[in-house]
Amino acid sequence: MLRISKITDYGTLVLTHMASMPEHLFSASDLAATLGLGVPTVSKVLKLLGHHGLVLSVRGLHGGYRLGRSPDQISVAQIVDALEDKPFGLTECSANSGVCSIETSCRIRANWQRINVVVRGALEDVTLAEMVRPVPIECVIKPRLADAEPTARLGRQK
Amino acid sequence: MLRISKITDYGTLVLTHMASMPEHLFSASDLAATLGLGVPTVSKVLKLLGHHGLVLSVRGLHGGYRLGRSPDQISVAQIVDALEDKPFGLTECSANSGVCSIETSCRIRANWQRINVVVRGALEDVTLAEMVRPVPIECVIKPRLADAEPTARLGRQK
DNA sequence: GTAAAGAGTACCAAAACAGTCCTCTTTAGG
């Protein structure tokens, strides 16, 4: 359905927050409390990020996590790769379905891969450093394409 | 998980096949047989496509479907819009989670929207007409991530 | 009037997600 999973969303949140103090050591429970997420959830995210070197862990008493490299060396694509369980791609290579015998399907797949390249480029283009930087345009009022719910909770952040 | 759903995949297949004979009237069962898909599945796809004007239906005996407009007027984005049930966007606006009160989350969301724009642009850029055109490269053996031949039109990144 | 074709809706099984929990290892501090 063309969405990133919740866990990836959490990942960007966690990493963005950590990027604001790149040298600081954060415990999972600290982060959970600060970001308003569950401790087990944050732990899971951090474990996965650790596997890909996006964060470094320090075990033992007074352990925690810190950023694995500088924020401008971490792209959104890397976060997605670390947290989404399936490999990147808009389409499953439908290679094993019988459909592949139809000659048109081959052309279709090639075109989807072309699209994939562009999408991935977009994800690689945005780094954590940019996520942290204040956004030029004001970001509060701007509605999403189909933002129906008029909850006013966004008003507090200016 | 950053994938299009199967139904969208089927939709591109069906439309691509129809685009090869834009004036011809196809019955759902014809298409199902040709493409090796189930009749109910193809029906579902065609019904949804019809709601968005991508195909026109002719009811009654000897009825069927034909393309709603010329292949170069149908973009992949339109197919996605017709067949994915949630509105386009990589992220749910996490509006209702408590996370929104954190000030960084606003910046993150703005950045995700930037990414959304690029992704959507990629989908809007590819038309059915292009999907039908023979692909320059041979496409059978080529593995997934390997190819990155940047088409001039698509090369928006960097 | 009938049969073929689409329209609309409801339903169910399977897969994916999200979140939690449990046990084991590491390590600072007393």
Next chain:
DNA sequence: CCTAAAGAGGACTGTTTTGGTACTCTTTAC
């Protein structure tokens, strides 16, 4: 060297999505 805090690694489970089907109604050529 014992303890408690923190991470590592799995396993598990309830819920949501999805994919596919089925059933009934409407339309229309002959």
